[in-house]
Each structure stands twice: as C-alpha cells, then as structure tokens.
Amino acid sequence: GRRRLLEAFTQVNDNFTSLFQRLFGGGEASLKLIESEDPLQAGLEILASPPGKRLQSLSLLSGGEQSLTALALLFAVFLTNPAPICVLDEVDAPLDDINVHRFCDLVEELAKRSETRFLIVTHHRHTMARMDRLFGVTMPERGVSRLVSVDLARAEQLRETA
Amino acid sequence: GRRRLLEAFTQVNDNFTSLFQRLFGGGEASLKLIESEDPLQAGLEILASPPGKRLQSLSLLSGGEQSLTALALLFAVFLTNPAPICVLDEVDAPLDDINVHRFCDLVEELAKRSETRFLIVTHHRHTMARMDRLFGVTMPERGVSRLVSVDLARAEQLRETA
Amino acid sequence: LTFRKLRLTGFKSFVEPTDLPIDRGLTGVVGPNGCGKSNLVEALRWAMGETSAKRMRGGGMDDIIFAGSGARPRRDFAEVAIFLDNPARDIPGPFNTYDELVVSRSITRDSGTAYRINGTEVRARDVGTLFADSATGSQSPSIVRQGRISEIISAKPIERRRFLEEAA
Amino acid sequence: LTFRKLRLTGFKSFVEPTDLPIDRGLTGVVGPNGCGKSNLVEALRWAMGETSAKRMRGGGMDDIIFAGSGARPRRDFAEVAIFLDNPARDIPGPFNTYDELVVSRSITRDSGTAYRINGTEVRARDVGTLFADSATGSQSPSIVRQGRISEIISAKPIERRRFLEEAA
Ligand SMILES: Nc1ncnc2c1ncn2[C@@H]1O[C@H](COP(=O)(O)OP(=O)(O)OP(=O)(O)O)[C@@H](O)[C@H]1O
Numbered sequence: 001g002r003r004r005l006l007e008a009f010t011q012v013n014d015n016f017t018s019l020f021q022r023l024f025g026g027g028e029a030s031l032k033l034i035e036s037e038d039p040l041q042a043g044l045e046i047l048a049s050p051p052g053k054r055l056q057s058l059s060l061l062s063g064g065e066q067s068l069t070a071l072a073l074l075f076a077v078f079l080t081n082p083a084p085i086c087v088l089d090e091v092d093a094p095l096d097d098i099n100v101h102r103f104c105d106l107v108e109e110l111a112k113r114s115e116t117r118f119l120i121v122t123h124h125r126h127t128m129a130r131m132d133r134l135f136g137v138t139m140p141e142r143g144v145s146r147l148v149s150v151d152l153a154r155a156e157q158l159r160e161t162a
Numbered sequence: 163g164r165r166r167l168l169e170a171f172t173q174v175n176d177n178f179t180s181l182f183q184r185l186f187g188g189g190e191a192s193l194k195l196i197e198s199e200d201p202l203q204a205g206l207e208i209l210a211s212p213p214g215k216r217l218q219s220l221s222l223l224s225g226g227e228q229s230l231t232a233l234a235l236l237f238a239v240f241l242t243n244p245a246p247i248c249v250l251d252e253v254d255a256p257l258d259d260i261n262v263h264r265f266c267d268l269v270e271e272l273a274k275r276s277e278t279r280f281l282i283v284t285h286h287r288h289t290m291a292r293m294d295r296l297f298g299v300t301m302p303e304r305g306v307s308r309l310v311s312v313d314l315a316r317a318e319q320l321r322e323t324a
Numbered sequence: 325l326t327f328r329k330l331r332l333t334g335f336k337s338f339v340e341p342t343d344l345p346i347d348r349g350l351t352g353v354v355g356p357n358g359c360g361k362s363n364l365v366e367a368l369r370w371a372m373g374e375t376s377a378k379r380m381r382g383g384g385m386d387d388i389i390f391a392g393s394g395a396r397p398r399r400d401f402a403e404v405a406i407f408l409d410n411p412a413r414d415i416p417g418p419f420n421t422y423d424e425l426v427v428s429r430s431i432t433r434d435s436g437t438a439y440r441i442n443g444t445e446v447r448a449r450d451v452g453t454l455f456a457d458s459a460t461g462s463q464s465p466s467i468v469r470q471g472r473i474s475e476i477i478s479a480k481p482i483e484r485r486r487f488l489e490e491a492a
Numbered sequence: 493l494t495f496r497k498l499r500l501t502g503f504k505s506f507v508e509p510t511d512l513p514i515d516r517g518l519t520g521v522v523g524p525n526g527c528g529k530s531n532l533v534e535a536l537r538w539a540m541g542e543t544s545a546k547r548m549r550g551g552g553m554d555d556i557i558f559a560g561s562g563a564r565p566r567r568d569f570a571e572v573a574i575f576l577d578n579p580a581r582d583i584p585g586p587f588n589t590y591d592e593l594v595v596s597r598s599i600t601r602d603s604g605t606a607y608r609i610n611g612t613e614v615r616a617r618d619v620g621t622l623f624a625d626s627a628t629g630s631q632s633p634s635i636v637r638q639g640r641i642s643e644i645i646s647a648k649p650i651e652r653r654r655f656l657e658e659a660a
Pocket residue numbers: 137143212215216218222223224225226227335336337355356357358359360361362363364387388389390391392393470
C-alpha cells in the first residue's frame with residue numbers, strides 16, 4: 001500500500017514536471033508530500049514557477065496559471081494509466097489564447113500517443129478550431145436539447161445565439 | 163437585528179427577481195429563508211427557472227446559468243446600497259456571447275443609475291468592446307507588470323500574446 | 325476497449341433519443357449556456373455507474389429523468405447506453421467473447437435503476453469492474469466535470485493526496 | 493466619495509510606480525494569464541483595509557511585497573494609494589474638510605503596516621470606517637474577486653445568509 005503510493009507519486013511527479021514545462025513553455029514545478037512521514041497520511045503540495053517567475057505555492061499564482069498547473073497534474077495522473085476516453089468539460093475557461101493553444105497541442109499529442117478519444121466541451125473559439133469534428137447542442141424547443149453535427153462557422157454562430 | 167435582516171431580505175429579494183429577469187430575458191427566480199423560523203439562524207435558498215424551464219434549486223442549473231443567477235444576487239445586494247466603485251474580476255468567464263451582452267447591458271445601466279465607476283477585468287472580446295476605455299496589463303520584463311492604455315485592436319492582440 | 329457511441333433517452337434535457345458518435349481524436353461539443361453540454365457528460369458518467377445524485381447536481385437519482393418543460397410532460401423512465409468495441413479481447417468476465425458491447429443503465433421513477441450488458445441484466449459492480457479494468461469509469465481522473473479543476477486547486481493537501489491514490 | 497486613481501509601488505508584480513486612472517463609466521482591464529490584472533484588484537482591496545493574507549492568496553502579509561524576479565532583487569517596502577474626491581462633503585471624521593483625499597497603506601518587511609490619510613497616520617479602522625460609510629470597503633459586495641462567484645454558488649445556505657447581512 002505504502003510502497004505503491006510512493007511509486008505512483010514518483011511516476012506522477014515525473015509526468016507532472018514535464019507536462020508543466022510543456023503547458024507553460026518552460027518554468028519549473030514539482031509535487032511534495034508534506035505534513036507526515038507516512039505517505040498514506042501525507043498531504044500533496046504543489047510548487048510551481050512559470051517561466052521567469054519565482055518558485056511559489058500554487059495559491060500565489062494567477063487564476064489561469066493555477067488552472068494550467070492543475071491540468072498538468074490531472075494529465076500526469078492520467079498518463080500513469082491512460083484511459084480509452086477522456087472527457088473535459090470547459091477546462092479551458094480561464095485560459096488566455098496562448099495557453100489555449102498549448103493546451104490543445106498537448107491534448108492532440110495525448111490522443112495520438114495513447115489512442116485516447118477526447119470529448120471536449122468548450123466555449124473557446126480557438127479550441128473549437130483545433131477539434132477534429134464538432135457537435136452543437138441547442139434547444140430549438142425550450143427545455144429540450146438537440147444534438148447536431150456542425151462545422152466551425154456554424155459552431156461560432158451557435159456561441160452567439162441562444 | 164432580526165427586523166433589519168427581514169427588511170434587507172425583502173429588498174434584496176425584489177431586486178433579485180427583477181435583475182434575474184433582466185439577465186435571462188425572462189424566467190422566474192426568488193430567494194427563500196429556510197431551515198429555521200429565526201431569520202438570524204436561517205439559510206438562504208435560491209430558486210430559479212430560466213425562461214421556458216421549470217423552477218429548480220440553483221444546483222440543477224448549468225454552469226453559466228448558475229453564474230448569471232449569482233450575479234443577479236450580487237447586484238441585488240449591491241443595489242440596496244450602491245457603492246461609488248464596483249470591481250469585477252473575470253465574472254463573465256463562464257458566460258456565452260448572448261449572456262455576456264446582457265451582463266454588459268446591466269452594468270452599463272448600473273453605472274449610469276448610481277454613478278458607480280466600474281473596473282472590469284475580462285478575457286471576453288465582447289466585454290472589451292463594450293467598455294468606455296481599456297487598460298492592458300503586460301509583462302515585457304518577466305515577473306514585472308506594466309500598465310498601458312490600449313484601444314480595442316491592441317487589447318485583442320494582447321489576449322493573443324504573452 | 326474502445327468507445328464508439330453514446331445514446332441517451334429521457335436523460336435530463338435529452339428527452340428525445342439522441343446519439344453522440346465518439347470517433348478517433350478530438351471531438352468538440354459547443355453551444356450556449358444551459359443547452360445541455362454538461363448533461364451529455366453526466367449521461368456518460370451515470371451509465372458508467374455514478375452513484376452520487378449530488379455529483380450529478382441533483383437531490384435524488386430520479387432528478388436525472390426528464391422533468392418536463394413547456395409543452396412536454398415529465399417522463400418516468402430514462403436510459404443511457406454506451407456502445408463499445410472489444411478488439412483486443414481484454415476485458416474481464418463472460419462478455420469478453422463479444423466484439424461489440426452495449427453497456428446500458430436505466431431508471432424508472434420511484435422504482436430504481438438497472439444495468440445491462442448486451443441486454444443481460446448485471447450488477448452495478450460488474451459495470452464498475454468492466455470500466456475500472458480499462459482505467460476509466462465514473463470516478464476516473466479522465467472524466468473531468470465542469471468545476472473539477474477549481475476543486476483540485478482549492479483542495480486541501482490531504483484531499484489532493486487522495487486524488488493521487490487514483491493513480492496507485 | 494468618488495474614486496479617481498490607484499497608485500501602486502512595490503505591490504506584488506507592480507514593482508515600478510504605476511498609476512491606474514479610474515474614470516466615469518466602465519473601465520476594462522485586459523491581458524494574458526499571470527500578467528497582473530488580479531494583483532491590481534488586490535491592491536485596491538489591500539489599501540481599503542483587507543486584513544487576511546489568505547484572501548490575498550498569500551501565506552503572510554509580507555507576501556504582497558515585490559518578491560524579486562529574473563534580474564531584479566526583492567523589495568522590502570510596498571505602498572498603495574487611493575486618490576479620492578469628496579465633492580459632497582459627506583464623509584465622517586476630521587478629513588471632511590478636504591476636497592481631495594489620498595488614502596494610502598504601506599508595509600515594511602518584517603516590520604508592519606501603516607495607514608495614512610492625506611499624509612497623516614491614522615488607525616486601520618479609520619480607513620475602514622471611511623469606506624464603510626460610503627457603502628464600499630475590502631469586504632463589500634461591490635468588490636468581486638476572481639472565484640467569488642463560484643464561492644457564492646457552492647456556498648451552504650447558512651453562509652449565503654451571511655452574504656445577505658452585508659445588505660442589512
Ligand atoms: N431532469 C431534467 N429534466 C429536464 N431538464 C433538465 C433536467 N435536469 C437539468 N435540466 C436542464 O438542463 C440544463 C442544464 O444543462 P447543462 O448543464 O448541460 O448546460 P450546459 O450546456 O453545460 O451549459 P453551460 O455552458 O452553462 O455549462 C438546465 O437548464 C436544466 O434546467
């Protein structure tokens with residue numbers, strides 16, 4: 001139990017450090033077990049410094065930086081045991097355009113590497129543009145959802161109308 | 163104490179109901195004191211139905227609908243005692259384009275009505291377009307922020323670069 | 325195990341039978357606030373065995389059945405089916421003999437829920453095991469619901485360590 | 493009471509003296525992730541009397557002083573000033589005789605914080621009262637920090653009622 005957790009920790013930490021650098025285009029980050037000698041009782045601390053900034057606890061980073069760091073952790077756990085499907089519901093909401101593109105680069109590569117099929121809910125124009133296909137969800141009748149295959153132009157329209 | 167809270171509750175509830183209808187373009191919403199006869203011990207429940215949908219507790223609504231409803235509550239409290247300044251940090255993040263426009267309509271009117279000066283941090287193109295002036299924050303030197311007056315074109319560029 | 329398609333009937337705002345194809349690569353889902361995108365995600369999690377009504381934003385499990393709207397009366401039955409391929413023949417249990425699997429879950433108002441694999445009624449944990457063995461499932465890190473990222477950020481260190489245990 | 497301008501020096505990433513004019517109507521603040529937008533908001537709240545380092549995303553109050561970066565060493569002093577007009581002469585206390593007010597707060601590393609109004613050192617609660625009397629302040633509903641909306645949504649009913657008490 002204890003040994004397995006420490007092995008998982010090491011693997012996730014390695015993945016996390018390299019995924020962070022991919023999503024931020026540089027910088028440093030690592031995980032740390034704290035508050036207890038026993039890993040089964042310990043807490044998980046996240047230390048991160050985006051490129052050019054000092055190493056800090058996660059809480060001092062900006063909203064978008066925190067989200068990107070949390071995504072690095074999430075995918076680090078994912079990579080230890082890649083699933084056949086990965087569903088992401090509006091994880092790109094707090095990201096600016098540059099970070100959205102890095103996020104899409106990563107997801108594209110994960111899809112190729114582990115043959116994982118991704119289902120990505122988004123409001124971001126740039127994310128939509130990077131998808132292999134798009135489905136629009138609308139409510140032509142109030143309170144009743146309808147699913148329809150759309151192209152990028154129609155998807156952009158959909159964002160603008162309710 | 164008790165009487166003042168009930169008066170505040172009534173006033174906030176009235177504001178909330180009409181602000182909700184403005185932000186959603188219809189629908190119904192109200193506040194409710196629950197879990198105790200004594201208002202000083204009670205909890206505040208939020209019931210809402212966007213246009214064409216059934217009345218539900220806040221938790222059943224979509225992410226964007228919840229945010230818009232919370233904004234209606236926030237401004238309802240604000241209106242009981244309008245402040246000379248109102249600062250909103252990325253409150254429009256989960257909103258689609260139609261809801262962003264309704265949010266901007268409301269904020270524009272509040273600014274006129276109560277002479278409140280608004281400071282609005284945003285990533286949304288539509289929100290930027292509705293501002294009276296824009297300031298861009300950048301880090302030309304890593305880790306050091308710089309503030310600069312920008313027009314809409316430059317602001318859109320700023321979103322795209324880091 | 326490969327996911328091919330999701331089919332919903334009577335699940336939340338998807339009262340009409342709806343098919344969502346899940347092809348290779350990246351599939352985007354877009355639309356205005358409140359139109360049903362997260363409901364699709366919840367349908368998948370529910371069919372994989374989600375047990376908590378609260379994590380589906382409801383008070384009770386019956387809340388996932390179409391509750392009625394405008395002109396339409398509420399329903400008393402909901403069903404979600406996940407269509408899968410089993411090309412590697414690497415799943416546990418008796419269903420490994422199949423090339424294709426349909427894992428479905430249904431619920432009847434005031435009556436309860438039922439799970440099926442290829443039409444045969446099974447226990448909830450058979451479905452749970454099937455997905456867990458393929459490193460997925462309703463609790464898997466690979467299903468990131470709306471707001472989950474904020475939860476990870478604001479979680480206490482002890483809670484975050486439990487998230488790590490998913491990988492162990 | 494009218495807000496005219498915010499001036500920051502050494503506050504978080506704003507190491508260089510920076511002026512943010514606050515004119516009538518709607519002022520937008522834009523820029524990439526991590527460039528300093530929320531730091532501006534926190535500077536205003538801090539100058540109005542925010543007491544909790546945690547609500548400023550820090551471990552201790554010294555965390556708001558520029559911590560150094562790349563080529564620059566850290567600072568040991570930070571100051572934020574709020575420039576106000578008092579056209580209606582309707583503020584409490586001795587400063588009501590002034591047309592213009594400058595409320596400033598400074599902090600020195602390992603030493604502590606000081607508040608001033610028009611250069612005169614005052615107590616923290618004098619500043620708190622000044623703003624509270626004008627229906628604003630670091631705890632006011634009118635200052636909505638990043639993530640506050642999510643907090644309101646996920647708050648328990650009892651916590652939400654306390655939010656209502658702000659209006660009472
Ligand atoms: N049992 C039900 N029957 C009918 N409608 C329901 C039911 N449960 C939820 N809904 C409706 O589904 C809608 C929520 O949809 P959903 O959360 O999928 O929106 P969304 O597209 O994710 O929006 P957002 O972009 O704001 O996150 C709500 O308006 C709610 O009223």
